[in-house]
Amino acid sequence: MLHKILLVDDEQELLSILKRSLSRQGYVVHTASSGEEAWKALSETMYDLIVSDLAMEPMGGLELLKQVRTIDSILPFIIMTGAGSIETAVDAIKLGAYHYITKPFKTQELALLARRAIEHGELHRKLESFNAQEEDDQTGAMVIGNNAVIQQMMNTVDKVSGSDAPILIQGETGTGKSMFAKRIHLASSRADKPFFTIDCGALTENLLESELFGHVKGAFTGATRAKRGLLEEAQGGTIFLDEIGELSPSTQVKLLRAIQELEIKPVGGNTPINIDVRFLSATSRNLDEGVETGEFRKDLYYRLAVIPLRLPPLRERQDDLLLFVDHFVRKFNTRYNKDVTELSPSALQMLMDSPWKGNIRELENVIERAVLLSDDNIITLDSLCTNARTCAQNKYENPSQPVELKSAVEKAEISAIRQALAVAEGNRSKAAKILGIGRRTLYDKIDTYNL
Numbered sequence: 425m426l427h428k429i430l431l432v433d434d435e436q437e438l439l440s441i442l443k444r445s446l447s448r449q450g451y452v453v454h455t456a457s458s459g460e461e462a463w464k465a466l467s468e469t470m471y472d473l474i475v476s477d478l479a480m481e482p483m484g485g486l487e488l489l490k491q492v493r494t495i496d497s498i499l500p501f502i503i504m505t506g507a508g509s510i511e512t513a514v515d516a517i518k519l520g521a522y523h524y525i526t527k528p529f530k531t532q533e534l535a536l537l538a539r540r541a542i543e544h545g546e547l548h549r550k551l552e553s554f555n556a557q558e559e560d561d562q563t564g565a566m567v568i569g570n571n572a573v574i575q576q577m578m579n580t581v582d583k584v585s586g587s588d589a590p591i592l593i594q595g596e597t598g599t600g601k602s603m604f605a606k607r608i609h610l611a612s613s614r615a616d617k618p619f620f621t622i623d624c625g626a627l628t629e630n631l632l633e634s635e636l637f638g639h640v641k642g643a644f645t646g647a648t649r650a651k652r653g654l655l656e657e658a659q660g661g662t663i664f665l666d667e668i669g670e671l672s673p674s675t676q677v678k679l680l681r682a683i684q685e686l687e688i689k690p691v692g693g694n695t696p697i698n699i700d701v702r703f704l705s706a707t708s709r710n711l712d713e714g715v716e717t718g719e720f721r722k723d724l725y726y727r728l729a730v731i732p733l734r735l736p737p738l739r740e741r742q743d744d745l746l747l748f749v750d751h752f753v754r755k756f757n758t759r760y761n762k763d764v765t766e767l768s769p770s771a772l773q774m775l776m777d778s779p780w781k782g783n784i785r786e787l788e789n790v791i792e793r794a795v796l797l798s799d800d801n802i803i804t805l806d807s808l809c810t811n812a813r814t815c816a817q818n819k820y821e822n823p824s825q826p827v828e829l830k831s832a833v834e835k836a837e838i839s840a841i842r843q844a845l846a847v848a849e850g851n852r853s854k855a856a857k858i859l860g861i862g863r864r865t866l867y868d869k870i871d872t873y874n875l
């Protein structure tokens with residue numbers, strides 16, 4: 425099968441050169457000279473790869489990537505960037521780009537990257553059906569962790585599992601809000617009924633309302649058939665409203681009515697429909713601020729946040745970091761048929777020191793890449809740093825730099841204890857055995873280091 429590549433750049437000359445070179449490699453290459461043109465092409469053809477320039481007007485590469493991700497979470501995307509825009513390229517990776525390539529580059533470089541990206545995409549697609557199954561298992565295999573805040577949140581969730589109390593989950597992007605929402609649903613009495621997610625930030629106001637409330641035939645141009653809304657489809661189950669902070673004022677009013685009266689009216693219709701759903705919602709924005717500035721209705725906020733939860737960023741749950749690393753290594757070992765069993769000390773240190781601005785999602789991506797790239801079943805600093813993230817490699821590779829002995833020892837002890845606890849799945853007696861110290865000593869150290 426011939427693979428199809430969509431090349432997007434506003435520099436015609438570069439487009440022709442790249443088209444020629446990639447066509448010679450046996451690809452079917454289409455070109456677009458703007459983000460808009462690319463978006464249109466995507467509605468007509470299924471591509472195996474998009475290679476797009478970053479800086480284009482009015483729709484740039486990042487914008488295009490975001491749009492693409494609303495319709496396809498796998499389609500590999502390579503960003504071409506000028507030397508000055510590395511930061512934005514890093515953002516692109518966080519948004520799900522496969523890689524970036526800095527201009528000027530050799531056409532062979534792009535060809536190599538394109539081949540890898542397409543293989544990567546194909547592998548992901550093959551695993552799609554397996555993933556759909558795994559998605560359910562994933563929540564089962566969710567890392568709960570030992571972190572005190574998380575433990576407390578789990579207690580709260582269990583306490584209200586029998587009620588339909590709406591829960592609002594706040595937290596930075598990638599902290600696991602969607603996963604947590606699914607976990608809440610599975611722990612509730614509605615577990616065997618549908619669970620639907622709707623991303624309030626990804627749809628226009630009209631589309632979102634039609635998705636939520638449904639529409640009658642002829643409600644708007646293109647509404648050739650009546651359609652049931654998700655709130656009706658989810659009867660008996662749970663609806664998860666992701667990025668709730670993005671709701672427009674008018675949709676806020678309609679949603680408030682739906683929650684208060686448990687009744688909806690499809691767009692363009694007059695007949696109310698009774699609904700029986702539990703509302704879970706999440707936001708990565710500071711919703712309190714939105715309420716203060718009047719952007720978000722206070723009454724809706726209180727309706728949604730009967731139980732407010734805040735998922736801590738990964739940097740505030742360092743005690744769970746190794747559990748996540750272990751979990752993702754296993755996950756990607758299975759997915760890619762690898763057998764990674766070790767982390768080099770410098771890789772471990774780097775993982776511990778990283779700020780993880782993209783939280784668990786970023787860590788998952790980093791580990792996925794590292795597992796894929798690992799040789800000899802060990803994750804080295806190298807395999808972590810091939811990622812486009814800023815990786816101050818020297819810091820870890822240069823052990824001769826003077827360090828304060830006491831803090832170095834403490835750091836080493838802390839990471840050894842964390843690793844042992846992770847391996848022992850939180851069982852302290854087992855961890856003490858692994859470390860070769862007494863249980864009492866381990867307890868004392870856990871206390872001293874506040875682990």
Ligand SMILES: Nc1ncnc2c1ncn2[C@@H]1O[C@H](COP(=O)(O)OP(=O)(O)OP(=O)(O)O)[C@@H](O)[C@H]1O
Pocket residue numbers: 562565566567568595596597598599600601602603604666708751784785788
């Ligand atoms: N507790 C967890 N255990 C295992 N994996 C997790 C956990 N939390 C999150 N993940 C993984 O991290 C990734 C991001 O999680 P999720 O989509 O739930 O975050 P989010 O906070 O909803 O992100 P966003 O704000 O961008 O919507 C997912 O791929 C998920 O599999």
